[in-house]
Amino acid sequence: MFGTSLHWTTFFYLLIDILIVLLTLYFSKKRVRTSFKRFLILGLLFITYNLTGGLLPYDSFPGPLILQYIITYGVAMTLCVFIIYYLYKEYDIVVLKFNSSIRNLAIFTTSSYIILFLVPYFLTNSLILARLLFTIPISVAIIIFLFIFYNRISNPRNANAFILRRNKLSMISVGCIALLPICTAIGDYQWFTFSVMNMAFFAITAIEIDRYLFFIENNTRMYEVFAFQKKQRDSTVQRKIIYEDLTRREIEVALSILSNLSYKNIAKDLSIAESTVSKHASNIFKKTGVKNRREFLKRFRKRKQIK
Template sequence: MNQTVFGTEMVLLTFIAIIIQIITLFVHFGVIITKPYHRPNWRFLLLIALFIIYNICSGLFPDVNISWMSVFTQNILAFGSGIALASYYFFFLVKEIEITQRKFFNVKFLVTSLIFAFLLLYIITYLLYGDLRTSKSLFIIPPVIVALYFGFNTVMGIRLISSNDSVRNSYRNLNLAGKLGIVFMASMPVVVAIGDYQMINNGLVNVSFLLITLAFYILIFLQAKNKKDMNYKYMRKDILLGITEFGLTPRELEIAGFILKGESYKDLADKMNIASKTISKHASNIFKKTECCNREEFIRKFLSS
């Protein structure tokens, strides 16, 4: 599988991954057509595109045989696409699987640290001293430290919890797949620091793509299949019909049902295995969409009958 394609530096495994991801991209366009206003679908579309860009850039560059582009510029494209993918991947997980952000374990720190290291230790160092090897060696140190930190925190935060609810389990599967993807993604700078092993590096990164893609589509399938059962389980049919007019997402409908049952945010967070702040954020969105000022008004509005 170390065989390269079309006389470039790209190995066959990376090329196959690009083909799979392009096919997935077109398939996902079809999904978006059915739900054009569903934000998670658009976020996932961008994630697929970034995986494709990363595989193309890291697969083709650097290549000393490319005369029309300097190796320095090639590395900018390869490293830059990796930084963009890693940053957006974590952002996607924060938005879609509700990863709890903490001090130094958040999108802002990840993006800031990677961009700062890239600009200062790679680009500026090279422009000052003209030594590509030194600038590359200095640049890779902070990403390795950040990757190990994020990987360790992710492993410590993985919890394997199951229930009899297939849709809720699919959320947990997406959560688990995303977190395992972080671990594989964290291998990117570590492998680069060891040496130029495109097949290993891109292979591990693309495992995260397969994990998150399978989990995401399983979730979509189960939501579509079990939408009625899931919603009716938590509220009466007449109440459900009234709430659905306000355009709540499946997760918001689920939480709305629990709120109407009188569940506290803390108990609901424990039951759904997500942070209390996340429940509060969902509740705020629910109240805003249903034109209610607070929890009490929401309950009065839909239980008054």
């Protein structure tokens, strides 16, 4: 399209991604939170990925051909690492097995690209050989990561439907990342490769929409919590109480506590450590002006008990 290598499917995904980002900006303009910023960055990275990967290589592009591949591969690797970072934040993960922190994953990806792609390319001047040397080891590493991530989030015992859907959609996102090196090794089938990668964005978008609907569905259960927070905010000066909104993770934990789940079961359902649940609960109690779990349940389950 437009006299470039841009495929019509890539252009279609580009328009959808732009629409999602614009809608996110519209709905988040009154709610400045880290989670919205993170999603916006993800959307902008996908737009950049579709543009660079769809338009390049371009014959009239200034500089050597390898520069265009450095740009496209660099954007793709940045996007993949950021998707993993996004999911780490989603599940409160700091590090998985084999010391796979975000920092180490970024270092591993960058060094592999330099050693296994750039060096062989400059030595042999063969793009096909360099691509194979890079994509095969990376594919193996990502597939191993896929299984590790699956074991980390799988088998919640008392999880609600939202958590189960989120786990499935998260696995789709990681699965798409695992398929990217394979798609690259197969060849320049832009319509297929970009369909796979944009599926990861759509899966994460579905998680965010599903979370929003889940919170609306449970709005009645959280009504007294939010109402009490507003009361705190309105009387901050008089009562010297510091007001903060509950984060989306704290809302999930609060809803689980209101369902009378133990911290151990909440940890299993949300695929986080029990100590992390305890930390979130402590923040919830501070923000809502109670001392402990018993007081929280007594105050905010009152409406449910009356019914």
